Amino acid sequence: MSKIRLMQARKAFWILLFSIAIAVSCSGPSDVRVIKMGHALVTSHPVHEAMLFLAKRVEEKSGGKLKIKVYPNQQLGTERELVELLQIGSLGMTKVSSAALEGFAPMMQVLGVPFLFRDDEHLTKVLRGEIGKKLLLDGEKYWLRGLCYYDAGKRSFYSKEKPIESPEDLKGLKVRVMESNMATNMVRAMGGSPTPVAYGELYTALQQGIVDGAENNPPSLYTSKHYEVCGYYSLDEHTALPDVVIVSTKVWNSLSPQEQEWLQEAADESADYQYELWAASTKKSLEELEKAGVVISYPDKEPFRKAVSAVYESLKTEQPEIYEIIQEIQEIQ
Structure with missing residues (x-):
């Protein structure tokens, strides 16, 4: 069987499996509703911890209802597969990079524009302001509703053979990117x-x-232990x-207004908690990477900014x- 056919068969299997399990995904005993939430990260990741906090707060707010x-850890599929399962209502929730949402919520592309935000304060104002709220709802026509943003830090290059000190160092290098037109155009x-x-296949x-x-x-x-290679x-x-x-909007719309309120409040609280976890995790990760022998450098950003002017x-x-x-x-100031 070719690789493409194998991938198609695997995808069809997951869709069938979760279609069969749809009632279980969003309900349990008659007085309890259980929403299944899948993601692709390992359990030591701060995002996973924030999701557990979200689950805890939902249960507390609802009195267990x-x-x-x-x-975690791609148990229910890859990031893209999880999003597709949300679309058909076979999975309730997931965490996805805003870049991976580009194909479902086109306006999300803007968050992947390189060197868009001046600093962390500027980023937070955008995400928690009117623009951020509108972007969360941009995917509703594709059956995806954003609840909140989690901090995913700042993305930088890591490599096997040499440090990336300038755009010239990227020439001739194959650089892994997410399935994102913006990321593709940036690296190019x-x-x-x-x-x-x-x-999950990057290592x-x-x-x-x-x-x-x-x-x-850094986290x-x-x-991911990619530093063992890079x-x-x-x-x-x-x-x-x-x-x-x-x-999934199919799951969201099946909830009562009270259940929607519990879920949204818990998501917002988990975002505050995750921001704290992320800051601590970033600091620790950089320390551990240095201990592991990774050469960490801080190149001049201006040449990179100039290189992506064509993207703008x-x-x-x-x-x-x-x-x-x-x-x-x-x-926004």
């Missing part, structure tokens, strides 16, 4: 060769030389893509609606 069961503008690889892809490097935040680099981490901090906690220009002419949001974001 509404519960969330969390399935910097001179690299963007190569989409599923997160092997690095080992086998399918890709020469990747880009991600993900550390918890000895260089160059903190150019090109993007600050948040994670998004999403719920193309958005101005090809996607004016995205460029308009960029301007609104830049005006």
